[in-house]
Amino acid sequence: MAQILAPTSQWQMKVTKSSATASPMTAKMWGSLVLKQNKKGPTRSSTKFRVLATKSEGYTINRLEGLLNLDLTPFTDKIIAEYIWIGGSGIDVRSKSRTISKPVEDPSELPKWNYDGSSTGQAPGEDSEVILYPQAIFKDPFRGGNNILVICDAYTPQGEPIPTNKRARAAEIFKNKKVIDEVPWYGIEQEYTLLQTDVKWPLGWPVGGYPGPQGPYYCGAGADKSFGRDISDAHYKACLYAGINISGTNGEVMPGQWEYQVGPSVGIEAGDHIWASRYILERITEQAGVVLTLDPKPIEGDWNGAGCHTNYSTKSMREDGGFEVIKKAILNLSLRHGEHISAYGEGNERRLTGKHETASINTFSWGVANRGCSIRVGRETEKQGKGYLEDRRPASNMDPYIVTSLLAETTLLWEPTLEAEALAAQKLALNV
Known part of the structure; x- marks a missing residue:
């Protein structure tokens, strides 16, 4: 794997031994272009030249890297x-x-x-x-x-x-006093897939073919199981350097697919951090010569899709008695399932099939420790009687401003009719 944090395309110049006028050059010097005349033309009149860019025992100067790594701080406040x-x-x-x-x-x-x-x-x-x-x-x-x-x-x-400015609407929701008082926390699990540049086929897969079936790849190690670890690790460090609240990373179920987690983040900050982390990932894959895709189902068939599971809690959910607050939030979410699905990412119907750890896009469900549900509640939350819920419906290409603000709006600001609430409660009781 290429060194991710340094440019992979290097412009290298060689000083040839045959140059009688060549003088020693240091890494701090620009050096001179060594031009070689085209042998087919007249020696003195030829205007066809080529730059020698071959690596040898001579002086090799990476001019781009030197400039990219310049520290401007001692020379300017700009x-x-x-x-x-x-x-x-x-x-x-x-x-x-x-x-x-x-x-x-x-x-x-x-x-x-x-x-x-x-x-x-x-x-x-x-x-x-x-x-x-x-x-x-x-x-x-x-x-x-x-x-x-x-x-x-x-x-x-x-x-x-x-x-296309979804942040402005989200900011309005997060400025609502009811939302501010509940201090909404988000932990977002961003999955993504790495593709080979020319063929747009997952990294590590044989071109035009398939690897062995899923099983050994999730959190796996080894050249036959992990593809793109350098990119994941470089992204992890770059996000920490940037001040993004990244909390972890892991290889995913489908080979060539990875995940990182951002959070816990409060309110609008969650969307800002996800978008900044996506930009950094785009830049790193650009330098590595690998294509990033957030498609929710990059490979059809018996392969996991890519989601952006969103963990969510409010102050009331995190306090004693919070499990009842969580169940009320789930009830509200069930009543607005269609609205949420329509805002949870393009192409999500190809992913939410009821297979590969997903619920059907057409049916709302929830359960404790059940990854095949729309909403999952952890065992520890059930045991402690407080905690958070995980919305497993968002696709990997979802807009975090939309998803986070919609969760807050549905659970904190929106009130269903009594009739709808009663009917939904009955359905959820049967579902559980």
Whole structure:
């Protein structure tokens, strides 16, 4: 596996022994391009040259890596801020850089910026300007120093959230006093699949073929069971460096598939941290020459899909007597099952089949320690009489702003009719 945190494409120049005028070069020097004349043309008049980029016992200089690793701190107070936003598909991350005059500690210190929304599917060509509002900052693990990653959401020039800006609506829900008082915690389990670049087939799989059946790969070790560990480990460290609340990682059931967990995070922070972690993962796989996909069912057949299970609790759930609060929340969730499913990720119907540790997309269910249910409650929560629930329905490509805010809205702000509540209680009792 390639070294992930360093660029994999290296521009290497060689000083040949035959050069009579060549002088010793150090790693700090730019060096000179060594040009070799095309033998087919006249010696003095040929304009066809090629750069010698072969590795030998001579001086080898990686000019790109040296520049990428430059520490600017001793020379300038200026920093680079990478503004990140969500593109028109609702799942693609976009970014661009700008220079900031000095280090910052809060997004309010950063200027708003704009981009061409017609190139991201978010605005028409005749009125293409979209405005970026900085919302959360993280340390930049790629540039280091005081440089930062900036999570932004997008608005029209008149200050209205554009349709793909799901953060603005989530922020309104999380600012509601009822929600604030309940201090909603989230732990999000982000699954993803790594694909070979040219064939778009899972990493470690024979091209056009299949590995052995699932079983030895989940949390496995070994060259025949674990594919992409360097990427997972590099991402883990990069997230910790950035200040993302990543809490763990593991190999998943399908070979070439991995998972990491973010949380516990409070309110809107959960969405900000997931989007920042996805951006970092995209950058790492870019450097590794591997394709990242969040498709909920990347390989059809007897293979696990990819989800984004969301663990959720409120203050009342975490206190004594919380199990009854959890059951009331589950009742509300059952009544809005359709609304949640429609917002839980594109292509999720290919994953939620009732097989491979999923519930059917058409049926709401819950159970203790049952991974084949829509909502799972842990044994420890049942034993302690308090804790959290796990919503197993969200797909790997879900928008965390939508899922987290919808959970809070359904369980804390939305009230069903008495008739609907009674009917749902009967159905859930039969289900359990």
